[in-house]
Amino acid sequence: MQQRGAGYTLRNSVQPAAGSRQVSVSSIALSQGVTEQASSIEQLTASLEEIASETKLNAENANQANERRQNSSPMQDASAEAAATKTKILISEKKFGKY
Numbered sequence: 001m002q003q004r005g006a007g008y009t010l011r012n013s014v015q016p017a018a019g020s021r022q023v024s025v026s027s028i029a030l031s032q033g034v035t036e037q038a039s040s041i042e043q044l045t046a047s048l049e050e051i052a053s054e055t056k057l058n059a060e061n062a063n064q065a066n067e068r069r070q071n072s073s074p075m076q077d078a079s080a081e082a083a084a085t086k087t088k089i090l091i092s093e094k095k096f097g098k099y
Helices: 006-095
Strands: none
Touching: none
């Protein structure tokens, strides 16, 4: 059997320690990456919730505007008829010399 020197033993004990450090550094980097991704996902989720809330509010406002428009249509029709009648009267009076 061949004898191994002190250098061989030292080198063999240093290599696993270096490997352990690399694994530790990689684990820390991975953990930081995951933490950053989680933070980004939280921000994205908050943004999506805000957009959803604004979209819902816009839809409610659009529905209210539509209801108001539908309720005011008869009044608008009556106003348009009155304006048309008044215009006809003014034209007639102008024709017959009142103005």
